[in-house]
Amino acid sequence: MLPSLSPLERGRLRMSVGYGHHRTGRPLSPLEVSNYIQAARRDGASLQDCAEALQLSVSQIERFLRILRLDESEQHCVDWGSGDDFIGFSTAVEMARLKEAGDQQAVAQAVLSERLTSKEVREIVQLRTRSERPIQTCIDEIVGMRPIIERRYVFIGSNPPDACDHLNTISQQARDKILSMGIANLGLGNAKGRLGPKHFTLVGDEEFNSAMTRIGKGKIEPLLRTQISEALALA
DSSP states (O other), X not given: OOTTXXXXXXXXXXXXXXXXXXXXXXSSOHHHHHHHHHHHHHTTOOHHHHXXXXXXXXXXXXXXXXXXXXXXXXXXXXESSOOSSSEEHHHHHHHTTOOOHHHHHHHHHHHHHHOOOHHHHHHHHHHHHHHOXXXXXXXXXXXXXXXXXXXXXXXXXXXXXXXXXXXXXXXXXXXXXXXXXXXXXXXOTTOEEEEOSSEEEEEEOHHHHHHHHHHOHHHHHHHXXXXXXXXXXXX
């Protein structure tokens, strides 16, 4: 058992990591699961305690804790499965093997812009570790091995400083809903994205790039900051 967590928190954790729940939706993001586990560990729970409470193996618990090693600017991008606008959990676990924040940031951007798979990220990490070549060189080598290269566009911005504490108290789902409304209000093409407590990330194709060019890339961050502040004020 994890006595430091409430029955509701333990239930949400089990629903988020349990087998089969990917079909009906998970109430917590991987990062939220990791933070709960970390909180239990700080209150004295062992890895084995966490594993037994969540019906997972110790190695699976360690995978969740590993993504907390990611730079803060990438953590909010991690989600279950795979998609165009976020970093899959397995991919994030591989990314966390990189020790330098700058390396993690470069790979995160490549995951979103080049749709890197977890296997490709593992190869990039191995290449970086063994060769000690610059991370971008390693990324280019792995991407260059593909038969077809598809271009994606990524925009990363920071949230209003006075909104960060409020954003940190709401769920990832609630934050992403706010960002989706801001994207729609600004007419940012078919972009998708993730909203973290301190940063937001937008990802899209040529239509998104055209919308950014039309609006002005220098205006995107302040405009979205305003959208976020207004949405929180109405909440």
